[in-house]
Amino acid sequence: MRTSPRSPRRLTALAATLTVTALALTACGQGDRGDDGAASAEEEAASGEAVSIRFAWWGSDHYHEMYQEVADAFMAENPDVEIVTDFTDWGGYWDKLATTVAAGDTPDVLMQEQRYLREYAERGVLADLSQTDIATDAMDQGTLETGEVDGELVAIPTGVNVFSVLANTKVFADAGVPLPDDTTWSWEDYAEVATQISASGTGAIGRQDLWNDAAFNIFARQRGEQLFTEDGELGYTDETLVDFWEVALGLQESGGQPPASTTVELETVGPERSLVATNAGGMVPEWTNQLSAVANAAGQDIELLRWPGESQGERTGMYFKPALYASMSAQTEHPEAAARFIDFMLNSETAGDIILADLGLPANLDIRERIVPKLPEVDRQSAEFVADLADEVVDSPPVPPAG
Template identity: 25%
Template sequence: MVIKGKRWLKTLTIGVLAAVMVTGCAGGSNSGASEGQGNGTLKMMWWGSDARHEATKKAIELYTSKHTDVKLTTEFTSWDGYWQKLPTLAASSSLPDILQMDAAYIQGYAKRGQLADLSDLDLSGIVDEKVLENIKIDGKLYGVPLSYNGAGLVYDKVTLEKYGIKLPFNNWTWDDFFAYAKEARSKLPEDKYPIDDLRNIWEFYQFYQTAKGKGPIFQDGKFNLDKDTFFEFNNIYADFQKEGVVPPADQQLAFKENDPQLDSLGSGKVMLRTASVGSASAIEALKPGQLAVNSNPIGESGGGWAQSTIFFSVSANSKNVEQAKEFIKWFISDPEAGQTLGMTRGIPIDDEVYASLEPNLTDGERFGKELLDVAKPKALPFYPAPAGAEDFTATYKSEMESVMFGQVTLDAAYDVLVEKGKQAESKIK
């Protein structure tokens, strides 16, 4: 897969009727799914919050008021419930006609032939051509992007200025990032820390490896943990731990993102932390008017990522592919639909739709757009862990936490991770 979406990751990230039948979060009938009669009957399924559910239902009602020749049934649920149910539907060849898809899973469904090729759908003037090219799988489009996402940094500008610390700046290198951390440590009170210790988060290390031009940890189905880069990165953080540049392991692991009392940044314990565009609004609410955004550190290949991670796909078994494609195109580009959907799936993929929303955005929503704008220029593709690598990612977390607590050596942890990574190669779908 060439996707050019868990800490950040949830993520973030996904012709209709005169009479819309809506089934609630507990689920609903599967009739009218991909085995539909080819007469304009569609089924659509998505995950999300209550706000997303309500906005999507209203958008569907808007569409059905103008397209009475096509019927739609809908089903929506939480993230966990969605990904528990979808594999069962796929196994029985009863995927809904239109299904919300996430970057972390779309490759597996496409590779198994379960998604329709949407490459002939004309999205010119709606979706940037570079965006489309970045998300193609083996040269084909299997999901229409719904919104932008990305990764960057947020920092406490007010506190850093208070202590006379040089502020982060966009497109800084990893050396600049580490230099900031050292300088800030020398000027901050003992109970405040320049950065988090994220050695137990495999994605954060992957930012470093990809920026160095070594590629992602899983590349084209092959395990790719560069030993020299891995040791270089972790030895830097080991020194930071000894010097108090990062919080002690027990304090670090007690932090809880976006919790007013337990968030590392929101609680005032850490001055700078990672963030996704999707979570930026929640972060801004922790310290209104006090935070600023910054790009991830970059290397020779760039740094961080910025792209769409949520899509609408169409079942390969759908009898109504053309009607499904027409609806999806309308969903992402119609001005009225845009006003109805707002920011419930993130920053709209159609720039004109976003521009129409901008005057009425909240400060938190604007903060997310600011983060996206600084993440974009040097962004790398988004490299999620492929299906089959779950044991590796879980082991990475536990092994590196043991390293942080001094319970195992880095050499021992590396050996375990290599073994798990090699095992994952045979499972990658």
């Protein structure tokens, strides 16, 4: 349990109204549960009946099966708690969550993504997890702080990823272009390497441009700027944004990357059908947790590279980004049970052995050390890459503004 002081939550009048309405709706179905409307842990245990909490997430069938296995394992060890699972795809998840929150029926435990944290935190939807018994002492504190909004720990990271450059070693070899030294290469080197691959006559393209705010954030951070400030304002200069787009425009002109129309088409196909994954391109920007999917699709060795410019700028720009977060409803009727489940999911060896690196490399460093030897070779490669960056990463960006 964290003990750092927390500032009061600053709610707008609308958020306060929503919170009061949600509490009122919840109370209607609670019966006589005492002054705060929630049964205590002692009352729940004395009743002899399992309390029921709802757990919501998004994802593919693989993730549905994994989360269900975690829930089943928790219930086997905690027969006094029933986990009711609630899942959908990415788009449907946020539409459904908005509807249930408005109706005062927020899931007790819910998975979160960084871009939505501030919106739900400022509406008073998410509980301050620093006030629970969820253990966080084995987690990297810098990563943990990415779940804080206005001084409250509204979400705890499940694991971390790094936005990197994936390089197809066969494409490089066929083109006769050596892999770069990613500890020293510059943005000029990056452009030259991509152009050489495209000009090699093999038919491969030097790099696939993946528009992603993470790439620009790294570029800006190398200059001592950032995408957003702690106050949610834009944190970069116009000159930096222009220079970033000039990299892509220059590569289009040199043939080092496809034209814009092709880039737009490639945005929709997913990592497994990227140019690198289909052996049609040398490099693609991607998160480290996608290495396995890309390597399996390519059938070739794929190398993880640092972004260019890390050794030339004012500071390094790469950062650890939580893959996902676990949050708890501020209006849950069973906060002890919900917190116990989150603690199990993030800190237990049982859950760690089930999840492995599917939610990013575990934020719990003890669990990470335990599961790395159990990972497939390509996932161990990701783990080693992340570990090598530990002394280079300065910090992580603040939670972005709502919207």
